[in-house]
Amino acid sequence: MSLIADKAVVREAGAETIVSPTATGRLLLDSSDTGGALSTIRMTLAEGADGAVPHHDATSTELFYVLEGKARVLWGTEIATLAAGDVEARCPPMTPHAFAAAPGHTADLLIIVAPGLLLSESRPQPSTPSPAPRISVTPS
Numbered sequence: 378m379s380l381i382a383d384k385a386v387v388r389e390a391g392a393e394t395i396v397s398p399t400a401t402g403r404l405l406l407d408s409s410d411t412g413g414a415l416s417t418i419r420m421t422l423a424e425g426a427d428g429a430v431p432h433h434d435a436t437s438t439e440l441f442y443v444l445e446g447k448a449r450v451l452w453g454t455e456i457a458t459l460a461a462g463d464v465e466a467r468c469p470p471m472t473p474h475a476f477a478a479a480p481g482h483t484a485d486l487l488i489i490v491a492p493g494l495l496l497s498e499s500r501p502q503p504s505t506p507s508p509a510p511r512i513s514v515t516p517s
Contacts, residue, residue, distance in 0.1 A: 385410040389419070399426035408493025416493035420486045422448070422478035428486070431475040439474065440466035440489040447479035448486055 385406055392403040399422065406417040420428050431451060441450055442464045450457050450465060452474050459465055466489075468474045478484035 392419075399423040400428060406493075408495050411493055413493050415489055415491040416495075418488045418490070419444075420476075420484075420488060422446075422484045422486070424478060424483050425480050426478050426483075428476040428478070428484075429474075431473050433471050433473050434468075434490070434494065436470050437490045437492055437494055438466060438470065439468045440464065440491075441476060442487040442489075444485040444487055446484040447482040448484040449477050449479050451475040 387405050387410065389403060389405070392405050393407075394404075395402045401421045403419040403421075404416075405419055406415065408414070408416050422428050428448075441448065441459065443459045443461050445461050447461070448459050450459060452468055453472050457465060458479055476486065476488075
């Protein structure tokens with residue numbers, strides 16, 4: 378990983394965008410934009426919508442900042458509810474995690490992944506419709 382040598386600027390209007398019936402994801406900065414330092418995604422979720430299936434990252438930590446609404450975040454076996462203005466960063470590598478809009482709420486999240494992941498190559502191409510992501514971030 379290297380540090381950002383000059384600067385990395387992506388205007389939201391020019392960000393790569395993936396849209397499903399219940400979520401809009403905007404890749405603001407990919408690791409290729411930051412020398413591997415970080416990746417930044419803005420996720421806007423419809424009421425009660427799932428954002429990501431439970432997964433883990435081998436080397437990265439994720440930070441979730443709630444811009445608007447309420448979100449539920451799964452870290453291992455613990456679920457936290459975050460409201461607008463809340464931030465949580467504690468997903469050490471290899472910890473299963475997922476996120477969703479809280480039931481009855483929408484959520485607009487800024488997600489920062491460090492070190493960055495090359496996200497643009499891991500998604501379907503724009504010509505391929507993206508299925509709506511499905512998870513349940515609810516206590517068992």
